[in-house]
Amino acid sequence: MVGSDRGNKGRSGGDVPGGLVGGDISELILKPPVQETLDSFNGISDWGLAEEWGSPPSPPPAPGCIVPPLSNQPPVNRPVSPPVGVGPGLPPPPPPAPPPAPVARLILQVGSQGQSAEQVIEGTVLIGRNDPVRNIHPAIAFQTDMLVSRRHAQITLKDGKFFLSDLGSSNGTVYNKTPLQASVEVPLRTNDLVELGEFSHIRVTQAP
Numbered sequence: 191m192v193g194s195d196r197g198n199k200g201r202s203g204g205d206v207p208g209g210l211v212g213g214d215i216s217e218l219i220l221k222p223p224v225q226e227t228l229d230s231f232n233g234i235s236d237w238g239l240a241e242e243w244g245s246p247p248s249p250p251p252a253p254g255c256i257v258p259p260l261s262n263q264p265p266v267n268r269p270v271s272p273p274v275g276v277g278p279g280l281p282p283p284p285p286p287a288p289p290p291a292p293v294a295r296l297i298l299q300v301g302s303q304g305q306s307a308e309q310v311i312e313g314t315v316l317i318g319r320n321d322p323v324r325n326i327h328p329a330i331a332f333q334t335d336m337l338v339s340r341r342h343a344q345i346t347l348k349d350g351k352f353f354l355s356d357l358g359s360s361n362g363t364v365y366n367k368t369p370l371q372a373s374v375e376v377p378l379r380t381n382d383l384v385e386l387g388e389f390s391h392i393r394v395t396q397a398p
Contacts, residue, residue, distance in 0.1 A: 296345065296352045296378060297396035302332050303389055311345055311352065317386070318342040318359075330392070337361045338387035343370075345378065350398055352378045361387060 296311040315329035321340045330345075332338040339359040346353050353375040356363040363370045364385040370376065384392040 294347055294350045294352070294398045295396075296347075296394065296398070298330070299393040299395050300330055301391050301393070302335055302387075308395070312347070314344065314346045316341060316344055317392075332387055332390040335387035335390045338390055342386055343384075346375070352397060354378050354384060359386070 293312055298309045298311060299306050300309050301307075309330060311329070316326075317330045317332075317338075318326065318328040318340045319333055319335070319338050319342075320327055320331050324340065326340045328341075332342075337360075339357075339361070341357050342359040343354060343356050343363045346355065354363075354365060354370070354377075355375045356370040356372050358372040365376050366383055378394050378397050380394055380397045382394040382397075384394075386392075
């Protein structure tokens with residue numbers, strides 16, 4: 191009974207079992223065997239386990255690094271474009287683009303009934319009078335001169351040079367005071383004068 195009383199006193203804050211007096215009961219709480227086993231297991235580092243098992247673990251990925259998932263699919267063989275260069279087995283490089291061809295321009299001073307205006311020509315143009323019914327719309331039109339035919343003359347660009355020809359007009363075309371024969375081409379040069387109709391004319395102010 192004495193031993194029983196001493197044990198009960200220990201639980202209520204008096205004497206503790208085993209004859210220890212004034213001790214903290216928390217110091218007498220022992221860890222269960224399972225907890226001791228886990229603590230001993232956690233005490234072994236990953237590298238210690240790896241050395242024991244024979245292969246080191248992979249280091250963790252760096253912060254912000256996305257590790258792609260492993261795939262069991264075989265790698266895809268993508269076609270590779272052959273290099274471009276000079277050498278055996280290599281295709282030749284593409285030739286450089288040619289420079290743009292210069293644009294030939296003919297600058298004319300077109301006048302009729304005392305009025306004149308400058309006109310720039312870059313290709314083949316028709317000289318005459320407008321006729322919407324016949325769908326004739328000359329680039330150089332003398333609408334008020336009724337002696338100018340609807341399809342009177344033509345300026346043509348050939349090899350960077352401009353040429354004038356009469357298209358068989360009713361009243362003819364005069365080139366530098368000389369009447370032109372139909373369909374005969376003459377070159378246009380700076381200061382050339384072309385007269386047609388009753389009071390219409392064309393002065394070449396700049397030719398290529």
